[in-house]
Amino acid sequence: MRRARAAALPIVRPDLVEYYLAHRAGQGMNTDHRVRWGARALLAAVPDLEDFCRLPLERQLAFNHETHRFISWLSVTGRLQPGADYLVARRPRLGIVLARTKPELHLRFMETARTLGFRDYLAMSQFNLLGHFVALFGKQPHELQQTDWDQGRDLLLEAARRIPNRGVKALSTSLFNLEATLL
Structure with a gap:
């Protein structure tokens, strides 16, 4: 039985994804396909990062672990401003x-x-x-x-x-x- 392939994610803001990966690599952190996919998944779902806080809280929390890591990096570097509900509910580190x-x-x-x-x-x-x-x-x-x-x-x-x-x-x-x- 063949395994179904996931649909390809559109490439949105590749410069930001590459900057994130370079930042992680500079710290000796993992930059494999899961990390890249996590970043791309967020940008495919929310191309304009200002729209993130307008998503229902349940949708904000539904992203996978790698995407939440990207959200944390975006938040700390001033590229995304999550709301207080996200910060309290998710408790990101x-x-x-x-x-x-x-x-x-x-x-x-x-x-x-x-x-x-x-x-x-x-x-x-x-x-x-x-x-x-x-x-x-x-x-x-x-x-x-x-x-x-x-x-x-x-x-x-x-x-x-x-x-x-x-x-x-x-x-x-x-x-x-x-x-x-x-x-």
Whole structure:
């Protein structure tokens, strides 16, 4: 019995896909056909990345693992702004992606958090939330203003209240700790 072949994906924004793959390769990360397919699948479904946040949440969450990795990279690099609902429901590990794109920032942040007495896992949780703010506002960490922090905190907590089992209290604590580390 022959196996059916998947339909070919249209090639949309090949420059962006190649840049993503080059970025991953530069960090010694996998760039095989699954990684390429994950990026191409998102761009085939959402050629204009601004439309991603207009998709129903269920559709945003339905992409496969490799596509979500691409979404995380796009979010941290300011090319896509997912909404708070996506960030709360998916819980992407944006801190890891941010650490790979901004290693000096990550080192300084972790050192500051340790100096304040936070254990590494709590500091990394805070850094992950910093990635969420970068994604929400499409700004680099040094560009975030107090209004972004206030609005982002409200958006994330409101999303956590709407989405079942997303730990409003834990999120609120992490947000407070993040602000303490950044001050």
